[in-house]
Amino acid sequence: MKAVFILEQGGVDKLIYGELPDPTIEEHEVMVRVGATALNHLDVFARAGLRGVKVNFPRILGCDIAGEVVQVGRSVTRLKPGDRVIFNPNVTCRKCEYCLSGEDNLCSQRKALGVDLDGGYAEYSKAPEENAHKIPDGMSFDEAAAIPLVFMTAWHCLITRARLKPGEDVLIMAAGSGVGSAAIQVAKRFGARVIVTASTDEKLAKAKKLGADEGINYSQGDFSEKVMELTDGKGVDVILDHVGTSVWEQNFASLKRGGRLVNCGITSGYKVELHMGRLFTRNLSILGSGGIGTQAELMDIMKLVHRGEFHGIVARSFPLKDAAEAHRVMESRNFFGKLVLNP
Ligand SMILES: [Zn+2]
Structure with a gap:
């Protein structure tokens, strides 16, 4: 698949647009064809190695992901191919004291999509079933991708x-x-x-x-x-x-x-x-306030998204291959709302 990934941290020239193998899913996971992925300062920190953000290589960036489900694992019951979803960026253990008390944003095993796991700067991306939340039928992937992290x-x-x-x-x-x-x-x-x-x-x-x-x-x-x-x-x-x-x-x-x-x-x-x-x-x-937020909070947010009360604010969208240009604009802060990439 086409993807934008890094092999080392540094300037925008470290963003490589090329081919990587499609992801493969485990039985509890779902795969989406990425419609849009929104940029965050976290992407810049992960690319540049700022604020102590470390990643393994190769790493596909992008923690805010919206797309259409194309494949589901054997134990997935809530979603099917064709469903349109966003992902909670936090992949958690579901077992630790924080996860069990509803503070999963503080999970000691927490992994963030696009930082600790491959993210959305690609044609396909995956996450555990519980991370996927359906979006309203009429909502664009650009708007949906602008919602989760912020x-x-x-x-x-x-x-x-x-x-x-x-x-x-x-x-x-x-x-x-x-x-x-x-x-x-x-x-x-x-x-x-x-x-x-x-x-x-x-x-x-x-x-x-x-x-x-x-x-x-x-x-x-x-x-x-x-x-x-x-x-x-x-x-x-x-x-x-x-x-x-x-x-x-x-x-x-x-x-x-x-x-x-x-x-x-x-x-x-x-x-x-x-x-x-x-x-x-x-x-x-x-x-x-660290660790973005919790699953329960995202579920409350999505209720209001489905009622049309919350909107993702998209400043500008770019084709995936122009990820470097999108990072430059991100660093300029000269826009209102979110920048998104379309794989
Ligand atoms: Zn946990």
Whole structure:
């Protein structure tokens, strides 16, 4: 089959478009003909060897996969050829204390598609049956591929970790990012007032179309001052951050007393200075959210996808052979939503 894979980590020139054997499935697995695979910063980290992401070679990248089932293993009962599905990127052991308590995103044996296992930059891809979730009949593979990682991440951060409540003020970093575009939809669905940041007014306008209530152009100065103006000097209840170092001070200054900051990414860096005095006197919570999200969360997300309440936001699609160009655009951050590849 045609695939894009790496034989070593490095620049975009390490993405090889060529032939690899078709995958073969075990009895509990399903194989899909990949319709679309969405890019994530994780792909860039896996390709470039950044943020400690290690892979074995050859490795087919791509953790967000949508496609049509073409083959099912002997013990598969829930799916048949012709079904249209997305994959949960997390392949887990189903046996450890985390898996058995519903925290499968923390599974000690967790393997991510496109990082620890071959992913979606290929004509065919496979995963265990339980990872496959049906998509609505009318939904394009491009839109479907734009859903799993960012919605699971946004849901796990806002709902499971930060326990966002109706009426609360939430601040979402980088509205134009994949996680940002999903987080706006999740936070609005739960009745929060959504304040977003973005680098351009054009991105802020798109965020408002998705439901954001207020937008702050962070290229025009300290965004925490604007947050205070928008919240009568109180600050926000919840912050969803996936940016890290460059926004830490402003985020910390934007939290209301009793506020919760949840972080699920460090695209700008991971080291910060924490003022512990303010942490305890203001009753703040700093939360980590790793491992994307859980199967149960993805099932809840897909219910809302099937009801037409959540949408994958596709900025641009590329043919598979142009994966290197897609990675360049990904690194430029000059787009709103998700980039997808079509094998
Ligand atoms: Zn496990």
